[in-house]
Amino acid sequence: MNIGIVCYPTFGGSGVVATELAKGLAQREHNVHILSYDRPARLDTFRTNISYHEVNMNTYPLFEYPPYDLALANQMANLIEYEKIDVLHVHYAIPHATSAYLAKQILGEKAVDVPLITTLHGTDITIVGSDPSYKSVVDFSINQSDGVTAVSEYLRDETYERFDIKKDIEVIPNFIDLDRFKKSDKNHFKKAICPNDEKVVVHVSNFREVKRVPEVVSVFERVLKNGIEAKLLLVGDGPDRQRAEQRCRELGICGHVRFLGKQDQVEDILSIADLFLIPSGSETFGLAALEAMSCSVPVISSNIGGLPEVNIHGETGYLCDLDDIDCMGSYAVDILSNEELHQKMSQQARKQAEEFEMSKIITQYENYYEQCKSEMHKQIA
Secondary structure, rough: OEEEEEEEOHHHHHHHHHHHHHHHHHOOOOOOEEOOOOOOOOOOOOOOOEEEEEOOOOOOOOOOOOOOHHHHHHHHHHHHHHOOOOEEEEOOOOHHHHHHHHHHHHOOOHHOOOOEEHHHHOOOOOOOOOOOOOOOHHHHHOOOOOOOOOOOOOHHHHHHHHOOOOOOEEOOOOOOOOOOOOOOOHEEEHHHHOOOOOEEEEEOOOOOOHHHHHHHHHHHHHHHOOOOOOOEEEEOOOHHHHHHHHHHHHOOOHEEEEEOOOOOOOOHOOOOOOEEOOOOOOOOOOOHHHHHHHHOOEEEEOOOOOHHHHOOEOOOOEEEEEHHHHHHHHHHHHHOOOOOHHHHHHHHHHHHHHHHEHHHHHHHHHHHHHHHHHHHHHHHH
16 A cells, blocks of 8 residues: 555654554555654654655745645645555644645545544643644544544543544554564663662653653652662653753752653663653553563553553552652552562563554554545445
8 A cells, every 4th residue: 555644753652653653564565655844753764665755834924833734735635646645644633634634625536535544642632632722623623534543542532522523433552663672681781870780760751741750750769768779760851851850959869860861772771771650641642651661661650541551550560640759659669679579560561562562553554544445435436
């Protein structure tokens, strides 16, 4: 198939999943065309079956903000017409699904047999989409899609609750590359960071407020207070970094905390981790948690959103109520101070990650593409 994939290029979950899906489909001999306003972060090497199309926006004095959604619709229409796209798969409801609908309207009969599939990832529903300024547009765009998927049961249910959706929503979870995300020997790296064989606690995110990075620091401080020698590695960057740094200073633990910034090879860091913290205030799936679990790292997370579908309480780690620092700190001490418990949870974390193995999920997408195309052909006939 010729498949068009539209995504944001950022380090966020939707861009990562869309790009990894494109790479997986290309390995199966599909021709994939990626549309975005910049090269996606995970599209870091040349792939023979993947073409990248940058959406260019010309600036005019008339526009205070260039209309990206219109430029995107025009590019989508060109892609469908001239690259003979079989399926157009957009990640994130707005503006991607809206622009895709406009592109199909522009083409009319030329796009009548090209299904539009919209994958919902999270903040497009729970935060951005719930803004009254966008709600009607989100309702319309999802209902005009030929197929709709969500990355978790939680997100599917939230979408039905928040919007007036008439379409069936298929749950196809995020996935993991088990060959890439696996525990590997990085003892030289660990020795450099932990010369006294300290335990390693890791957090990875885009440092937005919803990720609660200062709370990660507070949980880690509970670990140190209980006499456990440890280092905290904070991977990523964003608007809450300064608050996290300030929390370190307030607690007097800056010597035990390292801010590593954005890292492409996060699996190397996870390979030396003993524990992963993700106290998010909103997480519709928890891809960062899954990546840690795939590297055999137990996870302590909040019990909100889709996290309980990934992190199984008492097996792969623990779940705590939102902002319950004492709960997370106590569980962290339990895992880091009990080698038998740590080993058991490490093994179960990897086993749980195997349920989300990449090829299984890509097969689900392929089957869904075929299902949507078949239903569309029936409607045309």
